[in-house]
Amino acid sequence: MRADIVVGLQWGDEGKGKVVDYLASLYNAVVRFNGGPNAGHTVIANNTSFTFHHIPSGALRGTKLFIAPGMLVNPEILNEEILSLKQLVSSFYLKIDSRTSLITPADVVLDKKIEELKGASSIGTTLRGIGPAYSSKALRISPRVVDVLNESFDFSIYKKLYNVEFESELWLKNAKKTLKDYASDVREELLEILSKQGNVLFESAQGTLLDPIYGTYPYVTSSNTTASYAFVSSGIPYKYSGKVIGVLKAYSTRVGKGPMPTEMSEDLAMVIREGGKEYGATTGRARRIGWLDIPALKYATEINGTDEIFITKLDVLSGIKELKVAVSYNIDGKEVENFSPLENIESAKAVYQNLDPIPKLYASDISYIIKNGWRAAPVQMRKYVSFIEESLRTKISYASLGAERGMTVKVE
Structure with a gap:
């Protein structure tokens, strides 16, 4: 258990x-x-x-x-x-x-309003009302599943505070119908x-x-x-x-604004974006693309107490003429090996280590690797995974070589 x-x-x-x-x-x-x-x-x-x-x-x-x-x-x-x-x-x-707290139409409207008010400093949310709904929960004014089922929720304070009107009675009726079972x-x-x-x-x-x-x-x-x-x-x-x-992707991606020290040139980013189908599943937005960021991954691995890693989209890097990994940053003229959001991370310039590019893999090559195991993968790919393992001091147990469930191989 x-x-x-x-x-x-x-x-x-x-x-x-x-x-x-x-x-x-x-x-x-x-x-x-x-x-x-x-x-x-x-x-x-x-x-x-x-x-x-x-x-x-x-x-x-x-x-x-x-x-x-x-x-x-x-x-x-x-x-x-x-x-x-x-x-x-x-x-x-x-x-x-x-x-569980619920997202209402008012939260979605408020999310859009906040982004509009921020203008150039907007962060690029999905506009699904997530931030306002969590705020309402903290303020103890959001409807929960139990409130809807008991028909005990009063929207009056909610509407007055947010100054948003919507058909709350109809929303409550439909929400109850969806949630009751x-x-x-x-x-x-x-x-x-x-x-x-x-x-x-x-x-x-x-x-x-x-x-x-x-x-x-x-x-x-x-x-x-x-x-x-x-x-x-x-x-x-x-x-x-x-x-x-x-879970880590073989390269870095990010949606919306915010620092991304390893972001690459758009020409190469476009190649990887198309190969990896890097468009948001919820919003459809194109994702920003960058090289793998070891300092950031060390930070994330440590915070989570990560025991093992599942690496995805290794196949997307095959055939790319160069392969780089960020191993540290240059921040204000000083080399920094650790990722910290408290540092001036927005001005960080990645310091890279070059690795051997992974040769192009075709469908038949991937099928061969899946059938015959990790040792059948190109040596350059195996070295890339080993480099990540050693850098993070964490075992990579599985590698994904395609979107399908079965296009996965145990790393041994």
């Missing part, structure tokens, strides 16, 4: 959905514990592609699915997601904790699973470098993204803690 955690080690979009789907069959339950529908976790398996915004990415594996109360739910988007999922699977077990005490259900020697997998949204405390504030998300928050969010005692599985 243990609770393992999948967490992103960069600025999000590392491929956590694929990792959770790949591992989910080993667990009795998968739990989303932070963020909300700003997440877009895409799973591709058996000629089927599905992007999850609320629902945990273990849905196609038939495992039990839970949404912890540290997360946010938009009932309208959730309803669409449930209807879409029902077209793919005949049945699924989904429970949402009754303490899924409300539960998730903490109790998870404890029961663990008490019967079951295993639980927590699924994080966004990435460590977007954490509102430990990320590149103010260019961060609104909920905690690190592994330790899984226990706070779900109410599960820390004694059930298993291992932390960090």
